Amino acid sequence: MGASTRSSTRAAERSSAERGRADVTALLGAFCFFLSAVEYMIPKPLPFMRLGIANLPILLAADLLPLPWYLALALVKVFGMSVISGSLFSYVALFSLAGTLTAALAMWLARRAFGRGVTAVGVSILGAVASNAVQMGLARVLVFGEAVRLIAPPFLATGLVTGAFLGVFAEIFVERSRWYARARSQVDGRG
Amino acid sequence: MGGARERRREARARRRSSWERLFPPWALASAGAAISAAYLFQRSLEVRACMFLVFLAAALLSGKKVSIAATLFVSAGIVAANLLAPVGKVIAAIGPLKITQTALLDGLGKALVFEGLVYISKASILPGLRLPGRFGSLVARAFLYYDRIVEFKGSLKPATFIADADSLMLKVWDEGLEVEDAAARQADAEPARPLALALLGAAVLASYAALLGPILLRRY
Numbered sequence: 001m002g003a004s005t006r007s008s009t010r011a012a013e014r015s016s017a018e019r020g021r022a023d024v025t026a027l028l029g030a031f032c033f034f035l036s037a038v039e040y041m042i043p044k045p046l047p048f049m050r051l052g053i054a055n056l057p058i059l060l061a062a063d064l065l066p067l068p069w070y071l072a073l074a075l076v077k078v079f080g081m082s083v084i085s086g087s088l089f090s091y092v093a094l095f096s097l098a099g100t101l102t103a104a105l106a107m108w109l110a111r112r113a114f115g116r117g118v119t120a121v122g123v124s125i126l127g128a129v130a131s132n133a134v135q136m137g138l139a140r141v142l143v144f145g146e147a148v149r150l151i152a153p154p155f156l157a158t159g160l161v162t163g164a165f166l167g168v169f170a171e172i173f174v175e176r177s178r179w180y181a182r183a184r185s186q187v188d189g190r191g
Numbered sequence: 192m193g194g195a196r197e198r199r200r201e202a203r204a205r206r207r208s209s210w211e212r213l214f215p216p217w218a219l220a221s222a223g224a225a226i227s228a229a230y231l232f233q234r235s236l237e238v239r240a241c242m243f244l245v246f247l248a249a250a251l252l253s254g255k256k257v258s259i260a261a262t263l264f265v266s267a268g269i270v271a272a273n274l275l276a277p278v279g280k281v282i283a284a285i286g287p288l289k290i291t292q293t294a295l296l297d298g299l300g301k302a303l304v305f306e307g308l309v310y311i312s313k314a315s316i317l318p319g320l321r322l323p324g325r326f327g328s329l330v331a332r333a334f335l336y337y338d339r340i341v342e343f344k345g346s347l348k349p350a351t352f353i354a355d356a357d358s359l360m361l362k363v364w365d366e367g368l369e370v371e372d373a374a375a376r377q378a379d380a381e382p383a384r385p386l387a388l389a390l391l392g393a394a395v396l397a398s399y400a401a402l403l404g405p406i407l408l409r410r411y
Binding site: 022023025026027029030031033034072075076079080082083084086087088089090091092093142143144145146147148150151169172173176177178179180182183 | 269272273305309320329330333334336341356357363
């Protein structure tokens with residue numbers, strides 16, 4: 001095989017992998033919107049207090065996407081959800097942006113640092129608690145002041161429980177899902 | 192009872208459709224962003240309260256879902272939380288809780304900002320809003336997939352949730368994205384309406400006049 005043929009084959013593989021990553025990012029982003037709509041129907045005491053089920057696709061993507069695409073997914077989630085709920089210019093979007101980016105980075109770093117040494121449950125709990133802690137910090141500065149310490153314990157406990165629940169779900173989904181297996185090969189440029 | 196609710200829903204849908212026909216999404220979002228910034232930096236509680244009422248009216252006119260009860264509940268929570276840390280002159284007492292002036296005004300100001308930004312956002316963000324560039328096209332693709340997910344004919348049952356979710360992902364994935372986002376392209380291509388632009392320009396000017404007017408008056 002000639003050098004130019006090899007180079008054009010590599011370029012085609014790269015382009016196919018890029019297309020695959022864009023597709024996986026868009027589909028997972030769409031799932032974030034869908035899960036966010038489901039979460040919207042669950043009553044909550046404060047508008048920015050979320051169970052975090054819309055973070056499930058981000059948890060799944062931690063093993064699937066390289067960092068730039070992974071962060072793009074987090075931003076797609078925040079922007080899309082803010083457009084759907086009409087909260088783009090409100091503190092709600094700011095809470096969502098801070099919480100989502102923190103959770104995404106915490107989960108990605110945990111995966112890269114510990115690999116399979118930490119389960120999806122551990123990664124998910126870490127993401128949920130980090131996200132809730134940052135949101136509490138923002139709530140202290142922007143809305144509640146010192147009184148935030150009163151709502152912090154139930155808020156962080158909720159993160160712990162929902163994080164564990166999402167982690168278990170993600171673990172089983174990754175093991176059984178045919179879509180996930182196909183998405184993984186497409187992202188790697190093998191699909 | 193059910194009839195009245197149905198009529199209210201229909202009226203809201205009509206308002207929403209008129210609002211979406213009147214304003215191009217990009218112009219409305221830009222005006223919303225500019226007004227949000229003016230509102231955020233507004234220091235006067237009275238002006239902030241007036242702007243809040245205008246935002247509430249705009250959100251109602253836009254046909255978006257507005258819950259006064261939720262607004263009152265959240266605002267009461269924010270004010271109460273701020274009252275827990277007493278600051279300033281004591282103006283009343285409810286049992287052991289001392290109501291202090293500065294804490295009360297701070298709480299009211301924060302509640303107005305929090306809820307006001309929610310309403311201006313509701314009024315100024317239309318579903319047809321699209322961003323330019325690579326990120327914009329990624330978001331647009333995600334919205335196309337979202338439409339497919341919402342239209343999915345199968346069901347997600349609790350007992351077989353993982354298998355059902357997997358089937359849904361596979362189906363949406365296999366269909367691909369052949370369909371062009373005609374609605375979005377049409378919205379982007381639509382010429383801006385002069386009346387809409389004049390209204391939005393006036394709203395932005397008014398919000399900045401309310402912000403900068405008192406400062407300029409004091410100076411000159």
